Amino acid sequence: MTCHFQLAPGARVTTLRAALREIAGNSDSTPQRLERLYLDSFDRRLAAAGWVMEADRSDAGSTNLRLRPCRGENDEPLLCDPPLPRTAGDCSRPRLRARLERLLEGRALLVESIGVLRIEAFQCLDAHGKLVAILRLEQPVAAKRAAVLRVHAITGFEGATRRITRQLRASGLLRPLRVDCAVPLGLSPPTYAAKPVVRLRPGNRAARALAHLLLAYTATLRANEPGILNDWDSEFLHDYRVALRSIRSWLGELKSCIEPVARREVKASLAHLNRMTGALRDLDVLCARLPDYVSDNVGAAAHRLAVRAKAARADARADLVDYLQSASYVAAMARWSDFLSALTKGEHAGRRGRERVDGVLDRALARRRASILAFDADKAREDATVMHELRKECKKLRYLLEGFQSLFEPAARERAVLELKTLQSATGEIQDLHVHLGLLTQLAQTVRDGDDEPAALDALLQQLRARLRTLEQAQLARVTTALARFGSRRVQRIFDRLQEKAA
Amino acid sequence: MKVFATYNVKGGVGKTAATVNLSYLASRAGYRCVVWDLDPQGAAGFYFRIEPESTTDPAAFLEKKRGLKAAVRGTNYPGLDLIPADLGHRNLDIALAEFRKPGSRLGKMLDALADDYDLAFVDCAPHLSLVSENIFDMADHLLVPVIPTPLSVRAYAQLREFCGAHGLDRDKLLPFFSMVDRRRQLHCELITSFAAEHPEVLRSFIPYTSQVEKMGEQRAPVQTFAPGSPGARAFQALWRALCARVGLDDGLPAADEA
Numbered sequence: 001m002t003c004h005f006q007l008a009p010g011a012r013v014t015t016l017r018a019a020l021r022e023i024a025g026n027s028d029s030t031p032q033r034l035e036r037l038y039l040d041s042f043d044r045r046l047a048a049a050g051w052v053m054e055a056d057r058s059d060a061g062s063t064n065l066r067l068r069p070c071r072g073e074n075d076e077p078l079l080c081d082p083p084l085p086r087t088a089g090d091c092s093r094p095r096l097r098a099r100l101e102r103l104l105e106g107r108a109l110l111v112e113s114i115g116v117l118r119i120e121a122f123q124c125l126d127a128h129g130k131l132v133a134i135l136r137l138e139q140p141v142a143a144k145r146a147a148v149l150r151v152h153a154i155t156g157f158e159g160a161t162r163r164i165t166r167q168l169r170a171s172g173l174l175r176p177l178r179v180d181c182a183v184p185l186g187l188s189p190p191t192y193a194a195k196p197v198v199r200l201r202p203g204n205r206a207a208r209a210l211a212h213l214l215l216a217y218t219a220t221l222r223a224n225e226p227g228i229l230n231d232w233d234s235e236f237l238h239d240y241r242v243a244l245r246s247i248r249s250w251l252g253e254l255k256s257c258i259e260p261v262a263r264r265e266v267k268a269s270l271a272h273l274n275r276m277t278g279a280l281r282d283l284d285v286l287c288a289r290l291p292d293y294v295s296d297n298v299g300a301a302a303h304r305l306a307v308r309a310k311a312a313r314a315d316a317r318a319d320l321v322d323y324l325q326s327a328s329y330v331a332a333m334a335r336w337s338d339f340l341s342a343l344t345k346g347e348h349a350g351r352r353g354r355e356r357v358d359g360v361l362d363r364a365l366a367r368r369r370a371s372i373l374a375f376d377a378d379k380a381r382e383d384a385t386v387m388h389e390l391r392k393e394c395k396k397l398r399y400l401l402e403g404f405q406s407l408f409e410p411a412a413r414e415r416a417v418l419e420l421k422t423l424q425s426a427t428g429e430i431q432d433l434h435v436h437l438g439l440l441t442q443l444a445q446t447v448r449d450g451d452d453e454p455a456a457l458d459a460l461l462q463q464l465r466a467r468l469r470t471l472e473q474a475q476l477a478r479v480t481t482a483l484a485r486f487g488s489r490r491v492q493r494i495f496d497r498l499q500e501k502a503a
Numbered sequence: 504m505k506v507f508a509t510y511n512v513k514g515g516v517g518k519t520a521a522t523v524n525l526s527y528l529a530s531r532a533g534y535r536c537v538v539w540d541l542d543p544q545g546a547a548g549f550y551f552r553i554e555p556e557s558t559t560d561p562a563a564f565l566e567k568k569r570g571l572k573a574a575v576r577g578t579n580y581p582g583l584d585l586i587p588a589d590l591g592h593r594n595l596d597i598a599l600a601e602f603r604k605p606g607s608r609l610g611k612m613l614d615a616l617a618d619d620y621d622l623a624f625v626d627c628a629p630h631l632s633l634v635s636e637n638i639f640d641m642a643d644h645l646l647v648p649v650i651p652t653p654l655s656v657r658a659y660a661q662l663r664e665f666c667g668a669h670g671l672d673r674d675k676l677l678p679f680f681s682m683v684d685r686r687r688q689l690h691c692e693l694i695t696s697f698a699a700e701h702p703e704v705l706r707s708f709i710p711y712t713s714q715v716e717k718m719g720e721q722r723a724p725v726q727t728f729a730p731g732s733p734g735a736r737a738f739q740a741l742w743r744a745l746c747a748r749v750g751l752d753d754g755l756p757a758a759d760e761a
Contacts, residue, residue, distance in 0.1 A: 095618060129722065130552040131579040155584055156553075156576030 001153040004177035011173040024122035032119045034058045041107035108233035116141045132157035194239045206257040206360040207353030211343035217243045234284040249399040253364045256352040269332040280320050283313040301456040308443045368397040377480045391427035412498045419491050426478035433472045504617040508642035513658040514629035516648040517681035519546040522626040524738040527724035530583035532754025534621040537584045542628040545588035551578040556589040561598035596633040610641030639671045648681035651693040680708035707744040709737045
C-alpha cells in the first residue's frame with residue numbers, strides 16, 4: 001500500500017520535514033539524488049488508464065522500475081536490469097507483462113520525461129523497533145515547491161500506516177495527490193489524440209470548419225512521423241494513415257466547399273502518400289498475423305515465408321523512410337500547409353464553402369447512409385469489388401461522424417459509430433484477407449526462386465489459401481448480419497436522430 | 504521460486520540463526536525472499552521484530568487458498584518478508600492428517616507465493632512428523648546444521664536413514680557445521696571424519712561466537728550490527744558456498760575484492 005500526498009497550499013517543505021521527523025523519529029542521514037524517468041506510450045495510454053510507469057536510476061547504477069496507479073494505493077514495484085523495457089514483451093514478470101499488454105495494446109514504451117529528484121526517507125518504527133512504514137519526501141531539484149510525499153506501508157503493517165497517514169492529513173501540511181504523479185516533474189497531461197476533437201458550431205461556415213478539422217488532423221499526422229521514422233512501433237503508421245484517410249475522405253465528402261482546382265492538386269499528392277504508406281501498413285498487419293495463419297504448420301517453408309515477409313516489410317519501410325525524408329515530401333507538406341492556411345482565411349472556398357456547416361454535413365450524411373443501404377448483401381458476398389466499395393462507404397460515414405463529432409448529440413453519435421464499427425470491421429477483415437492472400441502469393445513466388453523444396457512451399461500456400469478462405473467465409477456471414485442490422489428501423493432511427501440534432 | 508528449508512530433528516543447532524542470516528544475505532544479493540517460520544516458538548519472527556500471530560485454527564489456515572499471502576509481513580529489510588509463526592500451528596500435524604494428500608499440502612500453499620518471491624527459506628521445528636514430510640516435499644534443498652558432537656552427527660545419520668526408508672531424495676540434504684569451536688579437539692576430529700564420510704557437506708562452517716548469540720539481543724541479522732565480525736563473515740562464506748552448490752549468484756563481492 002502506498003499513499004501519495006502533495007504540499008497543501010501555503011505549506012512549506014521545511015515545516016513538512018520537521019513534522020515528518022516528529023512522526024517518524026528519524027530519517028536517512030543523507031538525502032539521495034536519483035534520476036527519474038517516466039515511461040508511457042506516445043499516445044499516453046498508461047496515463048489515460050490511470051497508471052504511471054517510473055524508473056529510478058541511482059548513482060550506483062541500479063534501476064528500480066514501478067508501474068503504479070496515478071492516485072491509487074497499490075504499487076507494483078519491481079527491480080529491473082537495464083535496459084528499460086521497450087515493449088510489454090520485454091518485461092520478465094508475467095503479471096506485469098500481462099497488465100502492460102492490456103494497457104499498451106502493442107504500443108512501445110517511450111521515455112516521456114526525465115528529472116533529477118532529491119529523496120529523503122523517514123522510517124516509522126513501532127514500539128518493538130519494527131519498521132512499519134517509510135515516508136519518502138521527493139523534491140524535483142528543478143522545482144522544489146512541487147514536493148511529493150509517498151507513504152509506503154511495510155507488508156502486513158497497513159493498519160499502522162493508515163494511522164500515520166491520518167496523522168499527516170490532520171497536520172494540514174498535505175493534501176492527497178490529485179494530479180498525475182508525473183506532473184511535478186514537468187510531464188504535461190496527455191495532449192496527443194489519434195482522433196482529436198475539434199470544437200465546431202453548427203453555424204460555422206463549412207469551408208472554415210473543414211479547414212480547422214484538416215489542421216487538427218494534419219497535426220496528428222505529423223506527430224506520428226518520428227515514430228514511423230524510428231520504427232518505435234507499428235501503431236505510429238496506423239495513426240498516421242487514419243489521419244491521412246480521414247483528411248482525404250473529408251476532402252471528397254465536402255468537395256463542394258473547396259474550389260475544385262486547388263482540391264484536385266492537394267488530393268493528388270495525398271493519394272501518393274496514401275499509396276506509399278499503404279504498402280508498409282499491409283506488411284505490418286501481415287507480419288503480425290502470419291503466425292496465426294500458419295499456426296498449424298511450423299515447418300521450414302513457413303519459416304522461410306515469415307522471414308521473407310519480414311524482409312519485404314523492411315524494404316517497404318526503407319522506401320517509406322526515404323520518401324518521408326525526401327525533398328518531395330517536404331514540398332508536398334509545405335503546399336498542403338499553404339493550402340490549409342489559405343482555406344482558414346476563406347480563400348479556395350467552393351460554391352458551398354460559405355454555407356452553414358451543419359447543412360452541408362447533413363447532406364453528406366444522408367448521401368452516405370443511402371449508398372450503404374443501397375448495397376445488396378448477396379452481391380457484396382459474391383463480388384470482392386462490391387465488398388470493397390461497401391467498406392469504403394462505411395469508412396466515409398464513420399469519418400464524418402468522428403471528425404465533426406462536436407456537431408452531434410454525443411450518445412446518438414456513439415451508438416451510430418458502434419453500429420458502423422461492426423459492419424466496417426467485418427468488411428475490413430475481408431479486405432485484409434484479400435490483401436494478405438495476394439501478398440502471400442507474391443512472397444511465396446520470391447521464396448520459390450532458388451528454393452530446394454518448392455513442393456513444401458506449394459503445400460503451405462494451398463493450406464494458407466484454404467485457411468484464409470475459411471476466415472473469409474466467417475466474415476462474410478458477419479457482413480450479411482451487420483448489413484441487415486444497419487438497415488433495421490432501430491439503427492436507422494439512431495441516424496435519423498443524429499441528423500435531426502445536427503440540423 | 505527456490506525453496507530452502509533449514510531442518511534438523513535435533514533442537515538448538517542454529518537453524519533459526521542460519522535461516523535469518525542466509526535470507527538476509529539473499530535479499531541483499533537482490534533476491535526477493537520470504538522466510539516461513541514453521542517453528543511455533545517464533546524465533547525467526549523474534550529476530551525480525553515481528554510478533555507471532557495470535558492463535559488461529561490450523562485447519563482453517565490450511566484450507567485457505569490465499570492463507571499465506573495474507574500472513575506475509577515485511578521485515579525491516581527491503582526484499583525480505585516473513586510469514587510469522589503461529590502458536591496455533593503446534594497442532595499442524597493433526598490438521599494436515601485430515602487432507603487427502605497430507606504430505607504436499609504446505610508446498611501447495613507456498614506455491615501461491617511463487618510469483619512474488621525468488622527464494623523461500625523455511626525455518627522448521629525440530630521433529631520428524633507429517634510437517635517434516637511436507638518440508639521434504641516442498642524444499643528444493645534441506646540445509647541441515649550439524650554441531651560437531653556425536654549426538655548431532657547421529658541425528659544427521661538418522662535423517663539420512665529416514666530419507667532412504669521413505670524414498671525421499673537424499674541429494675536434497677546439504678549439511679553444514681554450526682556452533683563450531685575449533686579449540687576443541689573433538690570438534691576438529693568430527694568435522695574431518697564427517698566430511699570424509701559425507702561429501703555433500705558444505706565446505707564452510709559457523710563458529711561459536713558471541714556476535715551470533717547477540718542476535719537475540721539486537722533482534723537483527725548479525726551482518727546488520729557486526730558486519731565485520733567472524734560470525735558475519737562465516738555466514739557470508741556459508742552463503743557463498745551454498746550459492747556455488749545450488750547454482751545461484753551470491754551477489755557478494757569477489758573474494759579478492761572483499
